[in-house]
Every structure is written in structure tokens, then in C-alpha cells.
Amino acid sequence: MSAEHLLVAVDEAEDHQNNNNNHHVAVDEGGGMKFEIRDLRKVSDTGVPILNGINVDIPKGVIVGIIGPSGSGKSTFLRALNRLWEPPSDTVFLDGRDIVDLDVLALRRKVGMLFQLPALFQGTVADNVRYGPQLRGKKLTDDEVSKLLTLADLDSSFFNKSGAELSVGQAQRVALARTLANHPEVLLLDEPTSALDPISTQNIEDVIVKLKKTKGMTVIMVSHSIKQIQRVADVVCLLVDGEIVEILKPDELSEAKHPMAQRFLQLSG
């Protein structure tokens, strides 16, 4: 599904308590909603608001880009979706179910996450890829490991290498293969290429787009690169001060109306 086929409907609902505009977003591509997020809020231990009522519907099989200024709450939002930060009940629904009611490990298998820097475990690349299934008593065959490496754009020559022998870009693809071994339905990506060179960046971007096309993967990706978001995402959420202030198609980012979003986009080039 390409961006042209997206039907983006934005309702602005007044939040009477805080007098903020909350955006309810429906991107209808016929496959139903993977995530529904309702008035998600977080306040720091010292009383500082971090998330200020996020409302968004994320459809299946869509790549959603999240951009916004530093400290706007992008990572916090992402981490709520697989309970690395525990959201309040009745705020985050996966396939219509409140995620706080799900088994947390099962949730994290379904909703995999990749960080800025890959943290590989000791052992070989194959050991890393086998890690998740092994926790559930399943030993992946060599062939299954190779297939996962291929999916993450690594050839079988990496099979017996140790983490220390890899570049950051290669290690990131191993981390991706390790996540894919759990058969996730959603990938959360927190600036997954910001530590990578342009070629490794392109490899990861290609894999992400391929996963969407071939596996119907839903991807939610935080990036500081507007260009990257434009290359990869179907729809872009602009996060400012813990709120989604606007949702746009990647080729419409220059039409952002929110003043902070406009300024951020101008400065980001």
C-alpha cells in the first residue's frame, strides 16, 4: 500500500480539561487498526508533563514516522507501546485489547523494538538470532537462522561471526534478525539508523519497506531525519511537547500548520 492510497482523516477534539487540541487520526487502508491510543499521558516523578494526551489510530501494515524536537516525548511514546514504560490502563490497545492486560513477554514478541545502538549478546550471530525462540524452548535450525539473516539483508557468512567482528550497521541488522525471529507483527524503531553510515542506513530502510510489503508489518519509526521519513513512511506524526500536533503525508510536510512543527521542519531542512 502506498501513501496515495491512504485516507487520512483528522478530527480535532477539544480537550476541555487542558484546553489542548487532541488529534484523533484514522488512516483507513481497509486492514483495521493495529494500535489505538487514547489520551495517553505521562508526568515525570517531579511533576513535569512528558506526554500530554496522545490520541492516534495506527492501521495494520503501515509505516508511521514520528518526528519532533528533542525532548518532545517520541521515545517515551514508543516505549509505552510495548510496556518498556507501563502506560495507564485503557490508553493503549493492540488489536482492540488493552496492552496492560496482555502477558508482557508475549506483547514484546508481537511488538518488537530496535534501538539506536544494537546491543548484541555474547556468542555468535546465530546464537543471537536463536535467542528469542530458545527462551520458548524452540531451537531454530541453521536454515531458519539463515533465512532470518537474509530477511535482514545479511548473508550466511555472518552465521558464526561474533558481535565484536561486526560493524555497527551489520550489528544493527543482526539485532533486526533477532527481533524478527520472534515473528513480530509490529516493529518499533527508535532512531534505528542514526549511528549508521549512509549505506547501512539504506540497507535498513530497504529491509523495513520490504517487511511492510511482504509481511504486512506495521512499523512505527522515530527518526531525526526528515529525508529518511520521506523515503520510508506512509504517514508522519509531528510530536511537540508531548502531543501529536499534526499528522501529514510525507510529501506534505511543508504544509504543516503548527508553528513549532513548521519551525522544526524548516530548521531540519
Ligand SMILES: Nc1ncnc2c1ncn2[C@@H]1O[C@H](COP(=O)(O)OP(=O)(O)OP(=O)(O)O)[C@@H](O)[C@H]1O
Ligand atoms: N523517566 C523519566 N523521568 C523524568 N523525565 C523523563 C523520563 N523519561 C523521559 N523524561 C523526559 O521527558 C522528555 C521526553 O523524553 P523523550 O526521550 O521521550 O523525548 P524524545 O522526543 O525522544 O527526545 P530525543 O529526540 O532527544 O531522543 C524529556 O524532557 C526527558 O528528559
